[in-house]
Amino acid sequence: MSVTLDPDDSVIVLAHEQFPGRAKTAVGVLRYADYEVAAVLDRAHAGGTVTDHVPDVDDAPIVENMDAALDCTDPDALVIGISPIGGEFDESWRPDVRTAIEAGCDVISGLHYFLADDAEFAALADETGVDLIDVRRPPADLTVSEGRAHEVDAEVVLTVGTDCNTGKMTTTLELVAAARERGIDAGFVPTGQTGIMIAGWGIPIDRTIADFAAGAAERMVLEAAADHDVVFVEGQGSIVHPAYSGVTCSLLHGSMPDSLVLTHSAGTEAIHGYESFAVPPIETYVDLYESLAAPVAPAEMAAGALDTRAFDDDDAARDAVAAYGDALGAPATDPIRFGAEEILDDLL
């Protein structure tokens, strides 16, 4: 999937009956995407606006359906911003998707159900010349890595983790936002489906053929580095995860970062869902990530991001961040609580 949404594009986000609480992708798009959200589709909340529910984002109307959205906006794409359990397509959304395609909008979906394989949508899209982009499907032309990502001029920063769900995507996006705030030309390389929906491009690296995973990372870094001075790569999994470590290793060696940011959730002691596997000391992660990177392309563990949601008290959170930084031997922050700019200088 190549870049399909530019900063001057605008989209409609479908989030019927689930905005904002059960619409993580929709909220992520509102919070982090470069492109404009022109309207949100939610028949249960139509009539209100986005900031009635989510403060601190650009406002947009919430409307009943795609017809209503087209009455007041001229969007480039429809983004499916919710995902039912199992990733199925909800047939009640069909009229909205049909209307979008007929109006010349691309449709971007992270569902397991591929819109491009739906006979009606495929035929319609063919007629109107729009793209149906199923972000869970990796491109068919992936190849093995050529070992070239270290050649780029851009500074490359990869988030890594002590486990899954330690805030790699959020940390990456907060770093991108903090860098841009400072006037730095920063790019974001999305490697998972929510990141891809937010960015409007990317490859779901965990769904690629194992031999091509590093190649997918390399391709994205080369592409992003051509357009930006600093590239922040969204990490996946953990190098000590019993199931997903291979994806993490492919990302590390494929993207060849200059700097690493270790993300961790304060207080966790076992790998989530694999409770018999202990989370080793932070020092072990630093050694492992750096020593694994070194023979291929040296990378420095330059900063840490700690999720301190476990602490109600800001002082306790500050103490936890300080202790985490000591274990890392590098500056740390909680990018949500204390801001990502606290570690930005250490990554540039």
Place this chain on the structure above:
Amino acid sequence: MSVTLDPDDSVIVLAHEQFPGRAKTAVGVLRYADYEVAAVLDRAHAGGTVTDHVPDVDDAPIVENMDAALDCTDPDALVIGISPIGGEFDESWRPDVRTAIEAGCDVISGLHYFLADDAEFAALADETGVDLIDVRRPPADLTVSEGRAHEVDAEVVLTVGTDCNTGKMTTTLELVAAARERGIDAGFVPTGQTGIMIAGWGIPIDRTIADFAAGAAERMVLEAAADHDVVFVEGQGSIVHPAYSGVTCSLLHGSMPDSLVLTHSAGTEAIHGYESFAVPPIETYVDLYESLAAPVAPAEMAAGALDTRAFDDDDAARDAVAAYGDALGAPATDPIRFGAEEILDDLL
């Protein structure tokens, strides 16, 4: 792919016009497979026998075509023992495959061209109830690893490498043969296409979806360990390979071996095909493989296998093996030149 060939099965190996020099799979099957090779198909060498060309294997006739093979044998399967560049199906083989299916033989192929997707073969196989087994296609029901391979009673040994093509499959098969020679109930877990052809079962781990690679390794180890006292797992790639390290990492964490055997080709100084990437010191590999395994399931670098083909002289090869063992801090051998039994005790 589940186990499809038992030791008391017999097969015909197709190797038209390429036996033995350009028929690596056919020769591998003759040398290492448990099952009997009843005949080889090679129209260019028909009339001779296998040991005219390959000494030290069980003899079998070389015949013109599948009809001739069926005149003198009663095989369970036809194995495609050659692979043209690109992995295409050679149409001149069609009558042999057709005859095999009609005679009730399964057909096992490592071609990129999937026999099961060939309309004629699929229809015929349906009629006669045989299986068309395309070993390059991973099973459709793979899942993520559950982190269970360490629970098996069997001793698990994984070959790892300093690079691709360092003799991981050969070392693994020589260890299996040496163990069986000694009366040990040893199993072989094949993870690449040639190993799968030889064993008659297995999963091509580099072709699985990245998220499922460790799960594929786990599934195979659980399956093999249920039937054997010692399980030797064929390794892939190298943990410092710019393109394939993710597969290596998934195999390490998915198979959770007790012991590792590091394979290396004497004299190589750069990663093959990635010449700007130096092969790091042997000590670095020991550290990396052991420290990466430790947080998930500790594994000891227990022995080394050095390919000494670069040395004409046996004494020089002996010296190289000794130096390699010193660097490893473990016993080493060249399994082809000096035998795998030299390191067997260190792995049991």
